[in-house]
Amino acid sequence: MNTGRISTVLRNGKAGDAVTIAGWVRTRRDAKTFSFVEVNDGSCVASLQVIADQSLPNYQADIVKLTTGSAVACRGVLAVSPGKGQALELRAASFTVFSMAPSDFPLQKKRHSFEYLREIGHLRPRTNSIAAVARLRNSMSFAAHTFFQERGFAYVHTPIIGTSDCEGAGEMFRVTTLPPDNPPRDENGGVDFTKDFFGKKASLTVSGQLEAEIYALSLSRAYTFGPTFRAEDSNTPRHLAEFWMIEPEAAFFDLDDDMALAEEFVKYLVRHALDKNQDDLAFFNERIDTSLLATLSAIAESEFARVSYTDAITILEKANESFDFKVAWGSDLQTEHERYLAETTFGKPVIVHDYPKQIKAFYMKQNDDGKTVRAMDVLVPRIGELIGGSEREDRFDVLRARIAELGLSEKDYWWYLDLRKYGSAPHAGFGLGFERLMLLVTGLQNIREVIPFPRWPGNAEF
RNA sequence: UGGAGUGUAGCUCAGUCGGCAGAGCAAGUGGCUGUUAACCACUGGGUCGGGGGUUCGAAUCCCUCCACUCCAGCCA
Numbered sequence: 001m002n003t004g005r006i007s008t009v010l011r012n013g014k015a016g017d018a019v020t021i022a023g024w025v026r027t028r029r030d031a032k033t034f035s036f037v038e039v040n041d042g043s044c045v046a047s048l049q050v051i052a053d054q055s056l057p058n059y060q061a062d063i064v065k066l067t068t069g070s071a072v073a074c075r076g077v078l079a080v081s082p083g084k085g086q087a088l089e090l091r092a093a094s095f096t097v098f099s100m101a102p103s104d105f106p107l108q109k110k111r112h113s114f115e116y117l118r119e120i121g122h123l124r125p126r127t128n129s130i131a132a133v134a135r136l137r138n139s140m141s142f143a144a145h146t147f148f149q150e151r152g153f154a155y156v157h158t159p160i161i162g163t164s165d166c167e168g169a170g171e172m173f174r175v176t177t178l179p180p181d182n183p184p185r186d187e188n189g190g191v192d193f194t195k196d197f198f199g200k201k202a203s204l205t206v207s208g209q210l211e212a213e214i215y216a217l218s219l220s221r222a223y224t225f226g227p228t229f230r231a232e233d234s235n236t237p238r239h240l241a242e243f244w245m246i247e248p249e250a251a252f253f254d255l256d257d258d259m260a261l262a263e264e265f266v267k268y269l270v271r272h273a274l275d276k277n278q279d280d281l282a283f284f285n286e287r288i289d290t291s292l293l294a295t296l297s298a299i300a301e302s303e304f305a306r307v308s309y310t311d312a313i314t315i316l317e318k319a320n321e322s323f324d325f326k327v328a329w330g331s332d333l334q335t336e337h338e339r340y341l342a343e344t345t346f347g348k349p350v351i352v353h354d355y356p357k358q359i360k361a362f363y364m365k366q367n368d369d370g371k372t373v374r375a376m377d378v379l380v381p382r383i384g385e386l387i388g389g390s391e392r393e394d395r396f397d398v399l400r401a402r403i404a405e406l407g408l409s410e411k412d413y414w415w416y417l418d419l420r421k422y423g424s425a426p427h428a429g430f431g432l433g434f435e436r437l438m439l440l441v442t443g444l445q446n447i448r449e450v451i452p453f454p455r456w457p458g459n460a461e462f
Numbered sequence: 463u464g465g466a467g468u469g470u471a472g473c474u475c476a477g478u479c480g481g482c483a484g485a486g487c488a489a490g491u492g493g494c495u496g497u498u499a500a501c502c503a504c505u506g507g508g509u510c511g512g513g514g515g516u517u518c519g520a521a522u523c524c525c526u527c528c529a530c531u532c533c534a535g536c537c538a
Contacts, residue, residue, distance in 0.1 A: 029497045036497050049498085068488085085498050103489045108473060109499055110487060115530060116473070171536085207538095232536050233463055245538060324534085335534075388538065433538030446531090458529090 003073060007043035013088055015080045021048060021090065022073035024126060025101075027109045028066045035063050037095075039072060042131050045283045049081065049089040050074045062097045068109050069101030069126070114449050121453055121462035129287070132280040133450055136273065137438055143272040144225060144246055144434075147265055153221040153248055158208030160227065163200050164412060171231040172203035173241075204229035208247050209429060210363075210416055213392060216249035216427050217419055223248040225434075233457050237446040238384065240435060242455040249429035255365075255374040255391040258428035259351050262378050262387050263304045265432070266349065271300045273441045281441070289443030295381070296441065298348065305350040307341070309333075309372065312352050315345055332359045333377075335384055342379040349380045362402050363416075364390040365426075376430070383439050389430025396420040 003022040013019060023041030030036075033054050040047040052063045052074075066072070073096040081089040106120050107127060117124040124130045145155065161175050177197040178184065186192040193201045208224035215222035228245040248261065273281060274296055285292040307315070316327040316337055321344075325334040333341075333352070342350050353376040357366060364373035378387035393399040399420055403410055410417065438450035448454035453462045 027499075029495090029500055031496060032494080034496085036500090038498085051496085081496085083496050083498070104472060105488090106472070108488050110473075111499085112473065118530095228538080230537075234536060235463085235531095236534080236536090237532080239537070243538070385538065431538060436538055 005043040006039070006041045006046070006048045009048060009078070009090075010044065010046055010088065013078045015078055015088065017078045018076070019078060019090065020073065020075040021050075023048075023071075025066050025068055025070045025072060027068060028064075030064060035059075035066075037063070037066060037072070037074075039074065040126075042125070042134075044135075045128055045132055045279050046086075049083075049086050050076070050095070051079075051089055051091045052095050053092070056092065056095050058095060058097065062100070063095055065100065066097065067101045067103065067105060069105040069107060071098040071101075072096060073098070114444075114446060118448055118454070118459075125452070128283065130449070132283050133438070133442055133444070134452065136277050136280050136441060137450065137452075139277050140269055140273065140434070140437065140441065141225070143269055143276075144265075147268050148221075148223045148248060151221070153223045153250070154215065154219045156208075156212060156215045156219075156222045156224055158205070158211040158224045158226065160205055161198075161202055162205050163198055163202045164210070172206055173229050173231045175202040175204060206230055207245070207431065209249065209431065212247050212249040212429060213416075213419060213427065216251045216429065217423065217425060220252065221248070221250045235457060237448075238436065238439070240447055240451060240454055240456055243447075243451065244434040246432045246434055247429060249427065251425045251427040253391070253428040254426055255353060255376060255428055258389050258391060258430060259306065259353065259376050262376070262389060262430050262432075263349075263351070266304075266378065266380075266386065266437075267300050269437060270296050270441060274300060284443045292443040295443075299380070299440075302348040304378070305346040305348060307346075307350060307352055309352055309355045312337075312341060316340065319345075330356050330358065338377075338379045338384045339381070342384075343381045347381070349378060349386075352377050352379060360390070362406050362408060363392050363399070365393045366398060366402070374428075378430075380440060383436055386436050386440065387430050387432045389428065391426065391428040394420060394424045394426050396424065 003020045006021055006023060009019050009021060021039060021041065023039040026038040026040050026047050028035055028037050035052045037050045037052055038047040039050055052059065056063060074090055074092045075094045076090045076092040078088050079091050081087060107123055112127065117127060117130065125134055148155070178191065178195065184192040184195040196202070205228060207228060208226060212222050212224050224247045226244065227242055229242055231241065232239070250257070250261070253261070281293060281296070310329065312333070313327060313329050319340060321340060323334070323336055325336065327337065341352070354367060354372045355375045356371060357364070357373045360373050360375045364375045366373050374391035376389050377385050380386045393402065396417065400410065400417060403413060435447045435450050439447060442450060444450055448456065
């Protein structure tokens with residue numbers, strides 16, 4: 001079946017063109033001697049208005065009974081539409097009905113709540129909103145790869161399953177093939193994981209960073225883009241149990257290079273959306289967030305603010321604002337503090353850098369002041385933390401001492417330490433939560449809407 | 463996981479002081495019409511989230527459980 005895409009027909013078609021399209025009926029309106037059938041194939045927000053005349057052989061039998069959700073194909077000729085709302089319409093010469101959606105089809109020609117749509121994950125991409133998310137997500141994925149490819153970063157597939165028990169980024173999902181009801185026991189009565197598939201405890205990855213460092217210290221520039229798993233009991237509009245993270249890692253990069261890369265990356269992606277997904281963004285701007293286009297244009301053109309953690313604390317202490325959480329040097333910035341900085345103080349994305357070492361991970365490079373590390377977070381209005389990154393500790397002795405100081409086991413990190421022993425080099429990287437980016441570019445409120453099949457506590461149906 | 467809120471027709475919601483279960487949309491039937499979430503009329507459609515209690519009587523008050531949403535924490 002040689003069908004055209006509706007996006008192409010609407011963009012390039014002219015009156016008189018013979019075309020065939022296929023898709024799903026959004027709505028039908030009957031006139032005296034013909035029917036208006038709006039068909040959408042997911043290629044763009046717009047549907048194509050098909051004129052089905054009563055002279056069609058299956059007019060009475062099928063067409064006037066078409067329901068929302070039915071699957072059809074139409075062959076005919078494009079014509080200038082005399083009605084308002086569309087430039088072109090398709091005058092059908094033949095009209096095939098593949099299947100008629102019964103009356104209990106869950107999607108109707110009206111707005112549904114996103115909560116309801118989550119319950120019908122198998123059908124929700126047939127809505128304008130979720131289809132627009134899917135197209136934009138595809139476009140953003142492609143742009144992320146293009147950005148790094150253009151800059152000499154190699155795409156590295158880091159493992160999904162790992163056995164390092166202490167990456168320090170939250171609760172992990174255990175991977176095992178041991179029988180849950182009667183696992184092998186060791187002499188202390190505990191589960192004997194040496195009998196497990198990998199010979200030790202294994203989990204789904206919480207970050208590809210440590211492995212990305214291996215490739216950064218061989219290819220110089222590498223990045224990962226893959227699924228990431230956190231078994232936290234999180235129930236918020238910004239967290240998922242399974243999400244996609246982009247993690248570039250570059251040798252001979254210091255924190256300033258890292259921050260510059262992060263800023264360039266975010267702007268590149270936003271600009272790409274503004275350039276290549278105008279129709280979908282216009283849809284979100286109209287239906288979801290009327291300030292979206294203005295916000296994205298501002299981000300694309302703004303210079304991100306940079307402020308040290310210490311200066312940020314000073315700003316927050318002087319702020320004429322009653323925070324629920326006390327501001328104090330040495331404690332982590334709360335969401336309310338981050339939003340105040342991004343939304344009120346600077347009114348644009350802000351990069352906070354050089355955090356106290358006690359609130360950051362062991363692998364971050366220590367400053368000479370003995371108190372802070374070369375870490376940075378990119379905070380954006382409305383979303384909060386979009387990116388977290390750092391320059392990595394590349395000095396063998398310093399890293400080893402830090403591991404000991406935190407009571408971590410050196411033998412768990414033997415290969416990570418080896419990287420500092422053999423040809424160590426300054427390097428830095430960051431992690432960008434892909435779904436957080438999607439929140440930014442769609443204007444949507446809940447992260448469960450911007451991933452095709454969201455997973456959160458109690459939910460993994462589709 | 464803590465705090466707050468919500469749960470009524472397929473969907474979105476109203477339901478007053480505890481007194482016969484409602485509207486719009488969707489579906490079905492008929493009508494009208496180059497329509498635009500088309501329109502008009504009629505028809506069918508209910509475990510009021512589940513369980514327990516108070517009461518002559520509970521969608522409504524009380525207890526409990528469940529689900530979802532928002533805020534917060536964990537973070538990306």
